[in-house]
Amino acid sequence: MTPDQIVFIIVALVTLGSGFMVVVTRNLIHAALWLVATLFGVAIVYTLLNASFLAVVQVVVYIGAIAILFIFAVMLTRKDMRDSGPQHNKNWWFGALLAVLTFGGLFFLLQGWSGMSSTAPAYPSGFDAISELGNALTSPTGYVLPFEVASVLLVAALVGAVYVAFNPRSGKSEK
Amino acid sequence: MVPISWYLIFAAALFCIGLFGVLSRRNAVAILLGVELMLNAVNINLAAFWRYGNVTQMAGQVFAIIVFAVAAAEVAVGLALVISVYRRRNTVVADDIDMMKW
Numbered sequence: 001m002t003p004d005q006i007v008f009i010i011v012a013l014v015t016l017g018s019g020f021m022v023v024v025t026r027n028l029i030h031a032a033l034w035l036v037a038t039l040f041g042v043a044i045v046y047t048l049l050n051a052s053f054l055a056v057v058q059v060v061v062y063i064g065a066i067a068i069l070f071i072f073a074v075m076l077t078r079k080d081m082r083d084s085g086p087q088h089n090k091n092w093w094f095g096a097l098l099a100v101l102t103f104g105g106l107f108f109l110l111q112g113w114s115g116m117s118s119t120a121p122a123y124p125s126g127f128d129a130i131s132e133l134g135n136a137l138t139s140p141t142g143y144v145l146p147f148e149v150a151s152v153l154l155v156a157a158l159v160g161a162v163y164v165a166f167n168p169r170s171g172k173s174e175k
Numbered sequence: 176m177v178p179i180s181w182y183l184i185f186a187a188a189l190f191c192i193g194l195f196g197v198l199s200r201r202n203a204v205a206i207l208l209g210v211e212l213m214l215n216a217v218n219i220n221l222a223a224f225w226r227y228g229n230v231t232q233m234a235g236q237v238f239a240i241i242v243f244a245v246a247a248a249e250v251a252v253g254l255a256l257v258i259s260v261y262r263r264r265n266t267v268v269a270d271d272i273d274m275m276k277w
Contacts, residue, residue, distance in 0.1 A: 008177050012185045019189055019212055023196030028205060035208055038189075042215050045185070048177070049226045054218070054239055061243055066211065066250050073204050073254040077261045088199045089270060095198030103191040110183055119176040120227050127230065133240075136233040143237045150244040157248030161255035167262060 008048060015041030026087050028074045036067045050123055053130050182223035190216035203257045203267045207250065214246045 018037035025031045039062045046055035110116060136142040189212055196209025218239045225235025261267050264274075 002176070004177050005181075008181060012181070016185070016188055016192065019192045022208055022212060023192055023200065023205075028202060031205060031208055035211065038212065039215065042189075042219060045182070045219055046222055049182070049222045050230075051222045051225065051236060051239075054222055054236060057240065057243055061247060062211075062215075066247060069250055069254055070204065070208065070211075073257060076258055077204065077267045087201060087205070089201050092199035095195050098198060099191040099195035102194060103187055106187040106190075107184065110180065110187070116180045116183075117178045118227060119178055121230065124230060129230070129233075129236070132231065133233050133236050136237055137240070142233075146237070146241055150241050153248050154244055157251050161251040164252065164259050165255040167259075 011041055011044045032070045032074055036063055039063050179223055179227045186216040186219040201268050203269050207253045218242050
């Protein structure tokens with residue numbers, strides 16, 4: 001095995017293990033922290049794929065913003081289900097069965113694909129993926145329209161989130 | 176070099192772990208954690224196909240960035256909904272949020 005493969009296997013096992021802990025651990029704060037570990041593992045996978053910009057965005061946006069948002073939400077709603085009582089619903093075995101069947105189906109589908117064992121083409125020397133990505137995101141012949149739609153989506157989500165979470169009574173009567 | 180199948184199987188396993196979390200958790204915040212795992216699995220697939228296809232075509236990375244934006248929007252709105260429901264109903268258990276069920 002080459003060093004690449006050894007690094008990939010270690011990263012993949014750690015990521016899948018912490019991803020598993022996210023869905024089974026009882027304490028939700030711990031689940032959010034395991035999610036941070038999983039996201040770090042995925043960032044390392046991006047680095048292995050030469051997608052360095054995605055790795056940085058993963059750390060900044062996912063770990064820096066989304067995971068912290070989750071921890072805030074868990075803390076704000078924690079009074080309800082501390083660590084007592086079941087954290088999984090009574091049909092959890094059906095969910096587990098469905099997940100295993102989905103994995104089996106995907107595995108079976110991938111086995112029948114001819115390009116399955118293909119290795120990556122050599123990374124062109126002097127190729128600057130980040131400036132290429134910037135060009136693609138801003139050029140009219142590239143992806144400027146999806147880029148703008150994404151920014152509109154973010155603004156709409158921001159306004160919607162503020163509107164949904166806004167409590168008009170909170171100013172007068174404290175509950 | 177690592178063959179593409181390793182990345183695809185890894186992403187499929189991560190997706191199924193997230194699927195299990197979405198289907199089996201009672202807490203609405205934990206369900207959103209499962210959705211995040213599924214989105215990450217999709218992003219790994221996009222990046223892997225970008226790297227193993229034509230590297231000079233940036234479509235895979237552009238789509239991954241769109242997925243990042245959608246995930247951020249989804250988490251913001253989802254957690255706002257959870258907190259709003261928690262204020263009104265004092266619960267975050269997904270089974271108990273049945274106002275629209277008849």
